[in-house]
Every structure is written in C-alpha cells, then in structure tokens.
Amino acid sequence: MSAPLTRRALLFGRTAPAAPALRPPWALAEAAFASRCTRCDACVRACPEQVLARGPDGLPRFDAVAGECTFCGDCAAACATGALDATLSPPWELRARVGDGCLPAHGVVCASCREICPESAIRVPPGGRGAAVVDAERCSGCGACVGICPTAAIALSHAPLEVPA
Incomplete structure (x- = not known):
C-alpha cells in the first residue's frame, strides 16, 4: 500500500513508486523471469481461473x-x-x-475473508472487535480473500516465511 500522493508530488508529476508486480506462481526471480519470458501469453491462456493477465510491461x-x-x-x-x-x-x-480499512477494526461485523480462505489462515475477532489477522504460516497467498473484501483492505505482498533457527 502506497503513501497518499502529496500536492507537491502531484504538481511536479511525481507519483508514488509502483508496487512490485505479482507474477504467476512458480515465477523465477524478477530479473530471470523478465529475461526468460517471451511474452507469449501461453500461461495467461492456460489459467483456468483466469487470474493471470498481461501487464503494461507485457x-x-x-x-x-x-x-x-x-x-x-x-x-x-x-x-x-x-x-x-x-x-x-x-x-x-x-x-x-490486512490494511486499515478492515471493517471489524472499525466495529463492523464482517468475516468475508475468513469464510472464503481455503487454508483457514484468517481469524476475525468476534463481534467486530479488531481487524482480521492472517496466519502467515498457513496463508498460501492464493488471493481468495482479496477480491471478496468489501473495502479492499486486503492485499498480497512478498513476505518470505522465516525459517526457525
């Protein structure tokens, strides 16, 4: 989630840096992926869930x-x-x-993300008493919770799991 655009930045044509692109599953590291991908769209056409699309960079x-x-x-x-x-x-x-717009964080009962999560990785405090909490070890990053959130309070980000020492 990016910081809001300031008036100064708007006047001078500066925008917040774009978030890194979310690549398809099993993508190589960004530089290797970009050099190997021929932009043929075979992966986009093969996706039965239709959640892959060609980005502005092709x-x-x-x-x-x-x-x-x-x-x-x-x-x-x-x-x-x-x-x-x-x-x-x-x-x-x-x-x-989970971002600041999470309805339970504002006292509104909502459990859309918890109900749709195939990994049962999301916990919502009962009665709208706090924001939803994601169990990072259970979360697969599938994105099921993102589109269902009525306030767009959930986003996916790169977060490698820490290996216990």
Missing part, C-alpha cells in the same frame, strides 16, 4: 482481485521457456496483509 501478472489461484500448475506446464518453474516450492512468497 509480462504476465497475477490479479488477485479477479479471483483465487488454485495452484493447478497449468500456467507452469504451458511455459516453454522455463520462466515458470513448477519445481520451486513454495510456488511464491505472497501472503495476505
């Missing part, structure tokens, strides 16, 4: 607002260049993050 992006990634592997199987490598585990390091 590279495929995951659009969590469009729905949930089921990690079926069709995108990786369709990729002939190796830009998507299904041997990578986990398929990505995306995790859901």
Whole structure:
C-alpha cells in the first residue's frame, strides 16, 4: 500500500513508486523471469481461473482481485521457456496483509475473508472487535480473500516465511 500522493508530488508529476508486480506462481526471480519470458501469453491462456493477465510491461501478472489461484500448475506446464518453474516450492512468497480499512477494526461485523480462505489462515475477532489477522504460516497467498473484501483492505505482498533457527 502506497503513501497518499502529496500536492507537491502531484504538481511536479511525481507519483508514488509502483508496487512490485505479482507474477504467476512458480515465477523465477524478477530479473530471470523478465529475461526468460517471451511474452507469449501461453500461461495467461492456460489459467483456468483466469487470474493471470498481461501487464503494461507485457509480462504476465497475477490479479488477485479477479479471483483465487488454485495452484493447478497449468500456467507452469504451458511455459516453454522455463520462466515458470513448477519445481520451486513454495510456488511464491505472497501472503495476505490486512490494511486499515478492515471493517471489524472499525466495529463492523464482517468475516468475508475468513469464510472464503481455503487454508483457514484468517481469524476475525468476534463481534467486530479488531481487524482480521492472517496466519502467515498457513496463508498460501492464493488471493481468495482479496477480491471478496468489501473495502479492499486486503492485499498480497512478498513476505518470505522465516525459517526457525
């Protein structure tokens, strides 16, 4: 989530830096992905959930607002260049993050994200007594919770799990 645009930045044409693109599951690191991807859209066409789309840079992006990634592997199987490598585990390091607009944080009863989460990774305090909480270890980053949130308070971000020492 980016900072609001200031008047000064608006007047001088400066905008907040764009968030990193959410690439398809099993994408190589950004530089390797960008150099290997031929922008053929095979992965986009292969996605049965239709959550992959061509971004402004021509590279495929995951659009969590469009729905949930089921990690079926069709995108990786369709990729002939190796830009998507299904041997990578986990398929990505995306995790859901709850922002300030979460309705329960403001005393409004809502559990849309909890109800749709296939991993049961989201807990909502009863009776609207606090924001939803995401269990990062259970969250797969599938995005099911993103599009269903009535206030767009949930986003996905890169958050590698810490390996216990």
